[in-house]
Amino acid sequence: MSTLQLRSSAATLAGSPGRTAARADHAARGRALARKGTEALLTWLERARQRRHLRTLSDHMLRDIGLSRADVEGEAGKPFWQP
Numbered sequence: 001m002s003t004l005q006l007r008s009s010a011a012t013l014a015g016s017p018g019r020t021a022a023r024a025d026h027a028a029r030g031r032a033l034a035r036k037g038t039e040a041l042l043t044w045l046e047r048a049r050q051r052r053h054l055r056t057l058s059d060h061m062l063r064d065i066g067l068s069r070a071d072v073e074g075e076a077g078k079p080f081w082q083p
Contacts, residue, residue, distance in 0.1 A: 044080045051078070
């Protein structure tokens with residue numbers, strides 16, 4: 001086998017640099033998407049928890065923080081994904 005054939009075979013086995021970079025880029029985008037999805041899920045869970053907690057506060061406590069019962073019901077009635 002000639003040197004050229006050996007180099008060609010080795011390059012084929014290793015994969016082209018462009019394909020390797022594309023795979024790395026694809027993997028990085030996948031990780032970023034997973035991270036954003038996880039952050040959104042955690043935000044939604046925390047928002048839902050806070051809205052449930054708001055409903056448990058007494059009218060006296062709500063007055064202390066400057067909210068009315070109507071304010072609380074308006075906020076707590078929102079879906080978890082809505083800010």
